[in-house]
Every structure is written in C-alpha cells, then in structure tokens.
Amino acid sequence: MYCTKCGKQLEEGTAFCPNCGTAQNSAESPAPDMDCPPPESPAVSKKGKKKGILIAILAIVLVGVCIAVFWGTRGDAIVGKWHDLDNPTVYMNLKSDHTGEMVSGGWAVKFTWDYDKASRLMSYDFSGLNISGTMRYDPDTDTLSRSDLTMVRVSK
Numbered sequence: 001m002y003c004t005k006c007g008k009q010l011e012e013g014t015a016f017c018p019n020c021g022t023a024q025n026s027a028e029s030p031a032p033d034m035d036c037p038p039p040e041s042p043a044v045s046k047k048g049k050k051k052g053i054l055i056a057i058l059a060i061v062l063v064g065v066c067i068a069v070f071w072g073t074r075g076d077a078i079v080g081k082w083h084d085l086d087n088p089t090v091y092m093n094l095k096s097d098h099t100g101e102m103v104s105g106g107w108a109v110k111f112t113w114d115y116d117k118a119s120r121l122m123s124y125d126f127s128g129l130n131i132s133g134t135m136r137y138d139p140d141t142d143t144l145s146r147s148d149l150t151m152v153r154v155s156k
C-alpha cells in the first residue's frame with residue numbers, strides 16, 4: 001500500500017500517512033508512478049529573499065552610520081583656528097583629521113591631537129620636538145587652556 005499523496009510505502013490498513021498526514025482509503029493504493037518526480041520542497045519566495053536582502057542592507061548602513069558618528073564627532077567640538085589670548089601672533093589650526101599646525105611669526109610646527117569628550121581634554125603630540133601634553137576645552141567660553149596658555153577659537 002502506498003500514500004495517495006506523497007507515494008510513501010505504508011503498512012496495510014494505515015489510516016493516515018505518517019509522512020504527510022493524508023487520510024488513506026481502506027482499499028489498497030496503487031504503487032506511485034516512478035516516472036513522476038517527487039514533489040518539490042517549497043522554494044523561498046522572491047518576497048522573502050528581497051526582505052532578507054533589505055534587512056542585510058539596512059544593518060550594514062546602520063553600522064556605517066554608527067561608525068561615522070563615533071569617529072566623525074570625536075573631535076569636531078574643537079576643530080578650527082585658535083589664537084593665543086596673550087600673544088595674537090601665535091595660533092593653531094586643528095583639522096578634523098586630527099592633525100594640527102602651531103604657527104608663530106615665521107615658524108610652523110605640525111602635530112597630532114585627539115579629544116576626549118567625557119573629560120574635555122585635548123591631547124597633543126609634537127612628535128618631532130618630543131613635546132606632548134593636554135589642554136582642557138571649556139565649551140562655555142570656547143577656550144582651550146593649560147596652566148601657562150589660553151587659546152580662544154576665532155573660526156571653525
């Protein structure tokens with residue numbers, strides 16, 4: 001005896017196919033036609049594939065935005081041109097790529113910097129001169145300062 005729907009061989013007198021659950025006639029079912037291919041498993045619909053691709057794209061975009069926000073804003077608060085309050089001929093440019101240039105009269109020195117928003121500390125490193133340190137940023141007065149120097153931003 002064979003299932004009338006899926007063609008699985010069954011024991012005589014089986015009321016329901018254990019494979020597909022189809023009710024069986026009490027009369028013996030003929031053997032399935034072996035020339036017929038077995039039923040295909042359900043294919044994933046095009047709508048389901050599109051939904052999966054859309055979710056993957058959105059996830060990638062979200063990760064990209066998070067990275068851009070973190071890396072892009074970690075020093076934006078202090079990017080710009082700054083002048084020494086006591087000596088206006090001394091100024092520094094802080095660029096968004098975390099490089100800078102200190103200029104005074106006829107000389108200019110390049111340096112690297114980073115900014116920690118939580119502590120409001122800007123760290124700098126004049127690697128060629130073996131000079132490094134920190135300055136505190138005050139957003140209320142828009143100044144960078146350390147014990148012997150205060151700089152005010154003149155442009156962003």
